[in-house]
Amino acid sequence: MKVHVDMEKCQHYGQCVFEADDVFSLGDDGKLVYKADVDDSRRSDVESAVDVCPMQAITVE
Amino acid sequence: MKVLIVGAGLAGLRSAESLRGVGFAGEITIVGEEPHFPYNRPPLSKDALANGLTIADLEFKRRESIADVTWIFNDSAISTDYQKQNVLLDSGRLESFDVLVAATGIRPRRLKVPGAEKSKFSLRNFMEAQELRASMLGARKMVIVGAGFIGCEIAATARKLGIDVAVVAADPEPMFRPLGAEFGRAMRRRHEAHDVSFHMDAKIAGYLGGDSATGVSLESGEEILGDLVVEAIGSLPNTEWLAGGELDLQDGVLVDSSMRATAPSDLSVYAVGDVARYAFDLFDSTPRRIEHWNLPTETGRRAGKSIAHFLTTGEVLAEPVNFVPSFWSDQYDDNLQSFGILGIADSIKVVEGDLMGDCVVEYLRGDNVVGVVGVNTSAKLAPYRKRFQEIN
Ligand SMILES: Cc1cc2nc3c(=O)[nH]c(=O)nc-3n(C[C@H](O)[C@H](O)[C@H](O)COP(=O)(O)OP(=O)(O)OC[C@H]3O[C@@H](n4cnc5c(N)ncnc54)[C@H](O)[C@@H]3O)c2cc1C
Ligand code: SF4
Numbered sequence: 001m002k003v004h005v006d007m008e009k010c011q012h013y014g015q016c017v018f019e020a021d022d023v024f025s026l027g028d029d030g031k032l033v034y035k036a037d038v039d040d041s042r043r044s045d046v047e048s049a050v051d052v053c054p055m056q057a058i059t060v061e
Numbered sequence: 062m063k064v065l066i067v068g069a070g071l072a073g074l075r076s077a078e079s080l081r082g083v084g085f086a087g088e089i090t091i092v093g094e095e096p097h098f099p100y101n102r103p104p105l106s107k108d109a110l111a112n113g114l115t116i117a118d119l120e121f122k123r124r125e126s127i128a129d130v131t132w133i134f135n136d137s138a139i140s141t142d143y144q145k146q147n148v149l150l151d152s153g154r155l156e157s158f159d160v161l162v163a164a165t166g167i168r169p170r171r172l173k174v175p176g177a178e179k180s181k182f183s184l185r186n187f188m189e190a191q192e193l194r195a196s197m198l199g200a201r202k203m204v205i206v207g208a209g210f211i212g213c214e215i216a217a218t219a220r221k222l223g224i225d226v227a228v229v230a231a232d233p234e235p236m237f238r239p240l241g242a243e244f245g246r247a248m249r250r251r252h253e254a255h256d257v258s259f260h261m262d263a264k265i266a267g268y269l270g271g272d273s274a275t276g277v278s279l280e281s282g283e284e285i286l287g288d289l290v291v292e293a294i295g296s297l298p299n300t301e302w303l304a305g306g307e308l309d310l311q312d313g314v315l316v317d318s319s320m321r322a323t324a325p326s327d328l329s330v331y332a333v334g335d336v337a338r339y340a341f342d343l344f345d346s347t348p349r350r351i352e353h354w355n356l357p358t359e360t361g362r363r364a365g366k367s368i369a370h371f372l373t374t375g376e377v378l379a380e381p382v383n384f385v386p387s388f389w390s391d392q393y394d395d396n397l398q399s400f401g402i403l404g405i406a407d408s409i410k411v412v413e414g415d416l417m418g419d420c421v422v423e424y425l426r427g428d429n430v431v432g433v434v435g436v437n438t439s440a441k442l443a444p445y446r447k448r449f450q451e452i453n
Contacts, residue, residue, distance in 0.1 A: 013398060013439050014440060014442075014443055015355065017443060018446065028440075030437075030439055050122070056122070
């Protein structure tokens with residue numbers, strides 16, 4: 001599965017990190033870092049991350 | 062088996078998705094007063110107000126799993142017949158239910174003072190945001206009544222658009238109730254640095270102007286002038302349509318940890334999102350109605366799960382509420398973010414930075430940290446949320 005975060009929208013709130021911390025994390029500079037290629041077994045948690053993003057910046061294919 | 066969800070906002074959407082997610086295969090109908098699919102409200106005081114986003118930009122993605130949901134727009138619930146298990150809509154249509162989910166959110170409280178009827182605004186939905194924006198684009202100066210988060214965000218957006226802003230409020234400091242006096246004062250200074258003027262501890266006596274508001278008069282006799290006035294003085298839960306039964310409707314719908322209305326026990330009525338009042342078990346046992354964006358998702362998920370559990374086992378799901386309230390707010394270039402329940406704290410402690418700059422502030426009840434607020438320090442707040450879920 002492909003994960004994409006629209007960095008124009010992302011405000012680095014890190015809400016997504018709570019749902020799937022193996023996919024999303026905040027770096028030392030406070031900026032979001034994420035994996036673009038994610039195993040399909042992680043779909044449910046990644047979809048939860050999509051739900052909780054205040055900026056609705058995350059898309060999954 | 063039919064679940065009727067009233068209110069087509071975030072909480073209604075998440076309830077439907079959750080029901081399908083846990084395998085509920087029955088009928089789902091969602092009734093919404095607005096002409097839109099569920100959309101994201103926070104930008105209405107920020108981006109959409111500054112830059113004029115379209116409804117398509119704001120709409121939530123809807124999962125494939127809810128493609129078969131029946132949506133009724135432009136219609137609102139007027140009353141509920143608990144015996145016959147149906148809801149009367151404004152159009153005259155009767156919608157039956159086996160399970161009813163209240164997801165009707167809140168509406169802005171309005172000032173009850175005499176005077177002008179036009180050029181005064183409130184902000185909860187897309188239509189109001191469009192009207193407010195149109196009026197702001199032609200304004201040189203505006204008055205904002207109320208200094209809560211929404212009032213302060215509108216102030217920051219207005220300054221971005223080059224509009225002079227006067228904020229008038231009954232509290233001693235902006236965002237006083239959630240943040241407290243000290244942090245509120247620091248936030249006022251941030252706004253003052255952007256030339257917002259504040260009239261605090263003020264009571265509005267009336268509107269100035271004839272047909273159109275040209276400002277407000279205060280009980281002190283002072284007059285605050287502006288080309289338009291926005292009221293941002295809090296909210297009222299939309300529960301009138303649920304009256305006449307046995308539900309506890311004092312300040313929203315009282316529900317248990319499964320989001321099920323506590324009475325009458327033989328009825329399946331649930332409430333989610335801003336309209337629901339319940340105990341946050343990680344903090345204490347007092348039911349609270351908290352209007353933070355993450356809670357419609359948490360409560361919607363919980364309701365879907367509880368409903369499915371009840372329908373399959375005949376028993377109420379007994380899982381404590383493990384949601385940590387969380388909000389954020391953008392004002393100028395500052396991002397505020399919070400976890401926990403700030404309102405129950407009795408003192409604050411600045412643990413990093415200072416209140417005028419980037420900072421992390423703990424909110425304490427006795428020796429316990431019950432909340433945290435950060436300005437431009439998101440990454441440092443995550444451990445707090447984990448802690449709340451572990452120890453409180
Ligand atoms: C301008 C603004 C800015 C915000 N900014 C932030 C922020 O920065 N951070 C944050 O954490 N939170 C913020 N919030 C709060 C957040 O948006 C809300 O918590 C969230 O929208 C609540 O979702 P809900 O589904 O419970 O209610 P709503 O989104 O209000 O949905 C309820 C829906 O029900 C409809 N309805 C009402 N009565 C009836 C009826 N009788 N029949 C049928 N339909 C009915 C309403 O029209 C509405 O569409 C903001 C809110 C606003 C208005
Ligand atoms: S939740 Fe959304 S805005 Fe926040 S860091 Fe994740 S992608 Fe960015």
